[in-house]
Amino acid sequence: MLEPLKFLLHVPLLKMGLPARNGLARVAAWSFMFKSFSMRDWAQFLEIYGMPMRLGKYGPGSSSDDRAVLLAAVRNLGRDAAAIVPMGMEIELVEAKGFSDKPFEGNVRFIDEQIAKLVIGKPGDGTASSKAGEETLDKVRIDIKRADARDAALTMMQQLIRPLVDLNFGPQKAYPKVHLPLPERKDLQVWSNAVGQMVDRGLEVEQSQIYDVLGLKEPAAGAKLMKVPSADAAGGKPKPPPQVPVEKAGAVSPWRLDPRICPSCGPARLAADDPAADLDEVDELVAEALEGWQPDMTPIVAAIRAAADEADSYEAFQAAIDRLGAGLPVQRLARRLAKLGMIGRGLGDAGVE
Incomplete structure (x- = not known):
């Protein structure tokens, strides 16, 4: 008998009744017993029918000594595959036909599959299964883990937390609760692709969170780091000049x-x-168009930024843009684009490429 408040005794809530009936012991015991009987019968079958029968023949005038020599030769033939007999005697190897060990093998395989179902939830025959079946079994395992975590947390609350609180602060109306969270399994490839796309779009992600998900530690100062090898180090072709x-x-x-x-x-x-x-003229026209565009766009951008600063929501910003409408100062930009467009049209009509 264990002393109270000195030990923690965890009994999982698996099944009502005797402890011997809980878990896999009762079911696996019958399977183990039947498998042992089948293995014994299979071994006897192989001993009798698995090897050809060694049959020695002696003549009617053979003496007892000759028959003893023939018997010893037949027995030694099973171990050494070599024997000598007097002339006139024969040794015949008779193969067993019409017998099969399939019932024994099938029974042993069936029992192994049933035990595998008890332990891992699927036949452990090594054959490939569908992805949907694997996901279903994985969900079942996760449910079992969560149930075990709840049972362990309940044992800790009843046998550890509550006695400590009672001994130090007296009986309470409410006691602290214990929760054992399980880490969620993630597809790292899908997760990394999604995070990479969001980072490319401007999302800011803390590096420590990436290390936590990948299960890695942040590199210490002065540690040797793994980096993507350059083209020269990898023996590839150098990059083209800029x-x-x-x-x-x-x-x-x-x-x-x-x-x-x-x-x-x-x-x-x-x-x-x-x-x-x-x-040529087209090159000069393009250079001219791209030289002085900032002064033309500055008042337009300033008006839109002012509307964005004054708005307190997306709807308010959209309404401010609608109110601006034709009031945006685009006259200078429009005149510049019209001028350049007319010049370009003239160069095109003149055949300048």
Whole structure:
């Protein structure tokens, strides 16, 4: 008998009645017994019918000594596969036909599958099953874990928390509760893809949370870190040089690239990107359009930002944008775009490419 308030005794609430009937002991005991009987019968069957019968034949005039020699030769043939007999005697190996060990093997396999169902919830024959079946079994295991956690928490509350509170503070109307949470299993590949997409869209995520989910520790100062190897370290081809604007075209059209960036574009592209060639009217028009756009867009952006600062909700911001409507200061930008569009149309009609 255990002394009170000195030990914790956890008895899981599995089944009513005797403790021997709880859990898997009672069911597995019968399976183990039947399997043992089948294995014994199977071994006897293999001993009798698994090996060919060694039959020795002697003549009618053989003496007792000759028959003893033949018997010893037949027995030794089963162990050493070699024997000698006097001339006139024969040894015949008679194979058993018409017998099968399938009933014994089938019974043993059936009992193993039933025990596997008791322990892991599925036949443990090593065969592949469907993904839906695996997910269902996984959910059952999680339910069993949660039930065991609740039972363990109940034992701790009754045999540990409550006696400690009573001994230190006296009986109480309410006592602290114990909860044993189970970590949720996540598909790390799906989770990492989702988090990566949200981070690319601007979501800020704390690195410590990533380490916690992956089960990793944050690297200590001075520790050797694993990094993505560079192209040179990995033995691959070096990265192509960056696209550097041509010196002559840099002041007017910075997107005219060095022809070395595209060595396989053909003579036409090389001629077009030749830094020694003069820039045509279209290049100058593009450069002009992209030089002074900030002053034209500044009042428009300022008006939209002011509306966003004054709004306290998305609906209020949308209503402010609707009120702005045609009141946005777009006249300067519109005149500039109209002018450039007219010039471009004229260059196109004149055949300038």
